[in-house]
Amino acid sequence: MxxxxxxxxxxxxxxxxxxxxxxxxxxxxxxRAKGDELLTALLPYTGKALRLGISGVPGVGKSTxxxxxxxxxxxxxxxxxxxxxDPSSTVSGGSILGDKTRMERLSxxxxxxxxxxPSSGTLGGVAEKTREAMLVCEAAGYDVVLVETxxxxxxxxxxSGMTDMFVxxxxxxxxxxxxxxxxxxxxLADLVVINKADIDPNAALRARTQIQSALRLFGMHGNPxxxxxxxxxxxxxxxxxxxLKGQGLDDFWNAVTEFxxxxxxxxxxMQRRQQQALAWMxxxxxxxxxxxxxxxAGVRDALAGTTQxxxxxQLAPSTAARRLLDLAAMPPHPV
Amino acid sequence: MxxxxxxxxxxxxxxxxxxxxxxxxxxxxxxRAKGDELLTALLPYTGKALRLGISGVPGVGKSTxxxxxxxxxxxxxxxxxxxxxDPSSTVSGGSILGDKTRMERLSxxxxxxxxxxPSSGTLGGVAEKTREAMLVCEAAGYDVVLVETxxxxxxxxxxSGMTDMFVxxxxxxxxxxxxxxxxxxxxLADLVVINKADIDPNAALRARTQIQSALRLFGMHGNPxxxxxxxxxxxxxxxxxxxLKGQGLDDFWNAVTEFxxxxxxxxxxMQRRQQQALAWMxxxxxxxxxxxxxxxAGVRDALAGTTQxxxxxQLAPSTAARRLLDLAAMPPHPV
Numbered sequence: 001m002x003x004x005x006x007x008x009x010x011x012x013x014x015x016x017x018x019x020x021x022x023x024x025x026x027x028x029x030x031x032r033a034k035g036d037e038l039l040t041a042l043l044p045y046t047g048k049a050l051r052l053g054i055s056g057v058p059g060v061g062k063s064t065x066x067x068x069x070x071x072x073x074x075x076x077x078x079x080x081x082x083x084x085x086d087p088s089s090t091v092s093g094g095s096i097l098g099d100k101t102r103m104e105r106l107s108x109x110x111x112x113x114x115x116x117x118p119s120s121g122t123l124g125g126v127a128e129k130t131r132e133a134m135l136v137c138e139a140a141g142y143d144v145v146l147v148e149t150x151x152x153x154x155x156x157x158x159x160s161g162m163t164d165m166f167v168x169x170x171x172x173x174x175x176x177x178x179x180x181x182x183x184x185x186x187x188l189a190d191l192v193v194i195n196k197a198d199i200d201p202n203a204a205l206r207a208r209t210q211i212q213s214a215l216r217l218f219g220m221h222g223n224p225x226x227x228x229x230x231x232x233x234x235x236x237x238x239x240x241x242x243x244l245k246g247q248g249l250d251d252f253w254n255a256v257t258e259f260x261x262x263x264x265x266x267x268x269x270m271q272r273r274q275q276q277a278l279a280w281m282x283x284x285x286x287x288x289x290x291x292x293x294x295x296x297a298g299v300r301d302a303l304a305g306t307t308q309x310x311x312x313x314q315l316a317p318s319t320a321a322r323r324l325l326d327l328a329a330m331p332p333h334p335v
Numbered sequence: 336m337x338x339x340x341x342x343x344x345x346x347x348x349x350x351x352x353x354x355x356x357x358x359x360x361x362x363x364x365x366x367r368a369k370g371d372e373l374l375t376a377l378l379p380y381t382g383k384a385l386r387l388g389i390s391g392v393p394g395v396g397k398s399t400x401x402x403x404x405x406x407x408x409x410x411x412x413x414x415x416x417x418x419x420x421d422p423s424s425t426v427s428g429g430s431i432l433g434d435k436t437r438m439e440r441l442s443x444x445x446x447x448x449x450x451x452x453p454s455s456g457t458l459g460g461v462a463e464k465t466r467e468a469m470l471v472c473e474a475a476g477y478d479v480v481l482v483e484t485x486x487x488x489x490x491x492x493x494x495s496g497m498t499d500m501f502v503x504x505x506x507x508x509x510x511x512x513x514x515x516x517x518x519x520x521x522x523l524a525d526l527v528v529i530n531k532a533d534i535d536p537n538a539a540l541r542a543r544t545q546i547q548s549a550l551r552l553f554g555m556h557g558n559p560x561x562x563x564x565x566x567x568x569x570x571x572x573x574x575x576x577x578x579l580k581g582q583g584l585d586d587f588w589n590a591v592t593e594f595x596x597x598x599x600x601x602x603x604x605m606q607r608r609q610q611q612a613l614a615w616m617x618x619x620x621x622x623x624x625x626x627x628x629x630x631x632a633g634v635r636d637a638l639a640g641t642t643q644x645x646x647x648x649q650l651a652p653s654t655a656a657r658r659l660l661d662l663a664a665m666p667p668h669p670v
């Protein structure tokens with residue numbers, strides 16, 4: 001499988017990638033062990049792609065934009081993998097983004113690999129599967145990985161935490177930017193793209209001005225501990241495009257390329273990836289600890305009663321926590 | 336000690352409270368066991384106070400406001416406890432809020448009890464100690480508990496998570512509100528108080544209008560799943576005061592009283608407290624799990640090397656997490 005991923009023919013690679021991702025998504029212990037072996041073997045071949053997160057509320061035109069961008073990049077000799085994190089698919093079984101009929105034009109191209117969102121598990125679990133799928137695609141030589149997410153819940157944070165650059169798609173509506181600010185998504189953005197700018201150019205220009213001043217006012221990326229010259233730093237930027245008509249794609253890709261060059265030169269790309277890797281490790285450790293706690297037989301027996309006693313005000317929450325931790329033979333957190 | 340807390344003379348109560356809080360802040364296992372016994376015994380006497388969180392950036396005039404408010408309330412027959420969460424005191428050993436010379440006028444009154452921030456531990460640990468101190472004060476009959484925090488870091492979330500009503504103090508500056516929105520503090524606020532409104536009444540009025548429209552635009556408290564009539568719901572509100580001159584205290588207290596009446600009638604006060612208690616329990620459980628993991632001998636031996644391998648890109652973060660969890664004999668999180 002490793003050989004097929006790294007050196008296969010385009011069709012052979014796709015088959016090997018699909019097989020690898022299926023293995024990595026399995027919860028069987030023996031599959032998991034094999035999956036870890038595979039990951040470790042592939043790791044030296046990973047890391048060379050540009051990882052691009054793309055977010056935006058439903059209706060903003062993400063799929064159209066990604067398909068147009070994908071075709072544009074493949075035309076220019078890139079190989080493009082599209083991965084998706086859609087937490088709605090894990091809750092309802094149905095996906096906001098849909099799977100089957102999306103990006104038909106892109107999916108027919110040899111240079112493209114499209115994988116829908118893992119459809120079960122917590123957001124953390126889904127994010128882990130997507131990160132692992134990203135590594136497999138990188139080992140297969142895809143040099144642009146687009147990780148798409150719907151603008152709901154915490155998925156933007158997850159996507160921003162696994163990509164080199166986070167792109168927020170916005171509609172040319174006043175108020176749309178306030179929602180993004182409120183939800184804390186705006187401050188994740190390295191690039192804000194006003195899509196469907198052709199529909200109402202004046203509104204798009206107004207939105208652009210507003211978002212630019214919001215980004216400036218908040219000074220979201222001015223990190224004083226890194227004493228770099230201003231010209232060495234990336235300042236989040238706003239551009240206008242029309243994903244449907246393919247307008248503005250050059251602007252978009254120029255901005256992405258400039259970002260990559262700057263972040264490579266000033267060392268932040270490497271830094272960001274290291275921090276992401278460690279944060280990912282700890283996130284999985286914490287999820288594992290919580291699951292082990294809930295599965296502990298003594299805890300399982302006592303949890304419902306203890307929770308009820310806390311809700312009824314008969315037991316202080318800190319006392320309840322200490323009792324349950326004692327049951328799990330885990331000492332409480334010393335203050 | 337229990338008798339002293341519940342039925343002591345004012346001086347006796349203060350002594351018993353101080354002793355109880357010292358016991359609860361101890362990390363010795365036998366103290367902790369005694370502390371839990373004490374908490375469980377006191378619990379039936381708690382919950383009758385109004386818990387008021389008060390936040391705002393350094394310089395906004397929190398101490399002056401709290402002292403003036405405290406004296407105002409004691410004049411009207413209330414008993415007021417002032418607790419503090421100051422994460423800066425745990426990091427630097429020095430406290431932004433200071434301890435000694437603050438609120439001298441209030442501290443001399445029989446009806447007041449003032450306790451500085453616990454000065455060691457994580458924010459979670461400090462918050463736990465403050466929550467427990469709050470329960471002790473309630474058992475002693477303090478019917479208003481003010482929990483103060485500085486406007487830095489995550490302490491506002493901690494304070495909002497242990498109080499019935501969260502009050503945000505703001506200066507009459509344009510831009511101040513944007514900072515609060517960016518940091519996610521504005522959306523916690525049940526009441527925004529523009530302090531020092533006497534210095535520049537026009538600026539205060541402008542700030543009030545801006546914050547009101549921000550609160551409206553974001554619709555931060557419109558929770559559609561509770562199908563209550565609009566009149567049964569609390570809408571976050573903005574008022575102007577001068578803490579130094581004592582102007583606007585009637586307005587402030589009227590708003591607080593109205594909030595309490597409404598939230599009691601519509602059931603949200605009870606609901607909020609139950610949710611807070613359960614969130615508190617889980618927060619402490621998770622902190623305990625993390626501490627136990629880090630203290631595990633096998634994990635301690637392997638952690639540095641594993642972390643380095645992840646940072647160097649030799650080990651996938653998910654593989655590293657599974658290996659460390661295996662060492663701690665905790666199965667990984669099934670997805």
